[in-house]
Amino acid sequence: MKRAIESNIATSRWGLALLYLLILICVSWVSYHSTVTLLERVNLERHTRAEIAGLQEILFEITDAETGRRGYVITGQEQFLRPYNRATSTIEKQLKQLQQRFSNDALNEQRQFNELKSMVIQRLSLLEQSINLKKQHESDDDIQIALNAQGKALQEQIRALITEIQNKKGQELRLKAEQSTVQATRTIAVILAGFCLSLTIFLWVYYLLSRQIIQRQQAEAALAKSEKRLRTIIEAEPECVEVLALDGTIQEMNAAGLAMMEANDLQQVIGQPACSLVTPEHRDSFTALTQQAAVGNPGILQFELVGLRGTRRWLETHAVPLRNEQNEITGVLSITRDITAQKQAEVVLKKAKDELEIRVADRTGELVQANHQLQQIAATLLEAERRWRSLLENVRLVVVGLDRNGKLEYVNPFFLELVGYTKTEVEGQDWFKTFLPPHQRSRLQNSFLELLEQEFYTHEQSIILTKSGSERLIAWNNTLLKNLQGDVIGTLSIGEDITERHAIERMKDEFVSVVSHELRTPLTSIHGALNLLSSGLVEAQSDKGRRVIEIAAENAERLVRLVNDILELERLEAGKISLSKQSCNATELLIKATDLMQVMANHAGITLSVSPQAIQLEADPDRIIQVLTNLLGNAIKFSSRGSTVWLTVERVYTHLSPPYPVSHEQKAKPLLCSVDVACQQDIGFTGTPTENGKALVEPRPRSECLNSFVLFAVKDQGRGIPADKIESIFERFHQVDASDSRKKGGTGLGLAICRSIVQQHGGRIWAESTLGEGSCFYFTLPTELGIGGNP
């Protein structure tokens, strides 16, 4: 930088000096030229003035010569010729001088002078002629007069010519004087301008020089400061900074370098070869590095060094050539840092790297294996997804997916089947408004919001509305649906239609309650009776005692019947009683049943009317006889004395298989105990529908019927069964009048047992009745004949 500053300063200085000199030369030349011109003009002026004076003198001399001639002529005295003589000699000299002066003038001036000269000479000649005449004494006046006149005229011409020339010269002189004045003024202006310019340049140069000096001083101060700072930095530098001579000896070194060398001071290492402390195996490389740097090739080397106190260190040095201002290499600058820790770390790192590579290899193997497992898992997941989807599509459970707003996003086919809607009809619908009864909406919406906000799974039961408006009870298991980021996006609920199960459970509860009551009631009588007797409160031999014993006995018998019927019914319904089916004849069954009930009928005063037909059927005869006797027993019990009970059998046909279709809703309900019109047609009956839509059955074989059944009927003329109980009488403990079981000696299970037996035979049982007119109990059993068979 310093050199650059100095270079700039020198360039400016020389430039300004050259400019200054040039201006001075210009000013000097202009001054010289003006002076010379002025001198020339002075000489010319002097020359003109001399010419004018010469002409004036010639005129004076001519006049003097005339005056002398005239005096001589007049006086004849010689003394008057002296002015003449002097004048002529002077005029001659003057003419010669003027001749010389005019020789440098313009040609017209030279011509005018020559004209003047000839006129002067002519004048002088005339003067001489006059004088000569006088001298010759030839005083001829006339001639004198003529000469005078001629001379006078010539004199006037000379005068006029001289005046003209003088005027010309005077004008020229004035012109030249003016030019000289202008020239002099211009010269003064040029000199003043040159002086001002020179002064300005001088001041500018002075300013520049002063500034350059200040800048140089500042630059030198900055340089000194920078050098000091650099040295401080170098000294404070934790890395070794050393300067080597071209021969590789140490010239300078900072404190860090001395510490690396384990030297106490610089004198210990100055002048020593830098490679002297380098370990032998690295010495050649180190020497080559410094030599290369000494010829201008920088380089880096890692080497090991043994300090003066024997400590081994790994160092890394960066050697670069050191140049002077002339860019000549004067030494080698070496910057060295201690990399012992790095080397040790490298060793550790290499060891770790080796171990890592081993681990990587192991891990890679594991990853390959894991990848293989993942592929297997993916395949498994795919299969699982397919299975889940298949499960969702086919499971007999309701699956409903809602978004966060309670809109339907997904329903499975079973749901659609259950509610009777199409997928298009339900998609995007509000779940709560569309499918829930109003009284449940608020509670279930709150439950839905709690599920979304608190993220716990809920189990609940709720009623949903089908398209037809019917209600289904669903047991829900609600879960949250989340996206990949874990955000809740809705719910997925799986529900089980527990409508039938719930009804069955309610029935079971009722049944248990009824059974409990039915069992406890006789037990209470027995227990109370025995307690009265055993406690002595009632004497056994007294009338009251005998009545108590009778009550106990009746109820014990009733209890036994009840227990037997309950157990039998349970075994029947559980399928634990196997039917011993065999080919039997309907007529035989009717006769046996009638025989068994004949005593009871006789005792009750009832007439049994039997209409047998020889129809073969596959059945357990004992069980069918049990059904028939039960129905006959009921008919006898509820018929008034003197009335008739009819027992008939006939074949009927149907193309239905099983005989009566069982709808979804009917599954959980007791089988209908009557035949509706549609069913009559299906089973080939024709009959007149009664008011309640039922029909009395009349058999009518039809060629298109494929299956045949045996239809048994027991008809009485009893009190009849109310319409609202016509179906429930086949349920357990559902007598028309509960007291009947006690009054008539029944248990309330007889018809339930009949129904179970008939159903296990693949048949069906039902009743028709008109209050006050009587009842008719029907049941069907399949015949032995197969499809399309004939009687």
Place this chain on the structure above:
Amino acid sequence: MTTKRILVIDDDDGVREIAQFCLEAAAGWEVLTAASGSEGLAKAESEQPDAILLDVMMPDMDGPTTFRQLQANAATVHIPTILLTAKAKISEQQQFINLGVTGVVTKPFKAQELVDQIREILNWK
């Protein structure tokens, strides 16, 4: 001391008779009987017994219904009523208590125990 008169309403003949014998023999009370809820309502109104022993499960009109009608009738509302039930569960008995009956006794029963229970319920010395 006036003999207590108690009306036993039960559809089962055996239970009704045994209860009657028990109350007569063990307590010496006068026992009226009715075989149904409707018969019991009529007798309660006409006979004005000191208490009613009412069976729960009856076919035409069950015990709770009969009790509500007794309570609805100004002529019978004051008569303390004890339900006779075969339901032994405390929760079921509590339902009957909640109806407002004076007490509940369970089947089966022993004569003296039945009397003692009724006395305790009705605070009869």
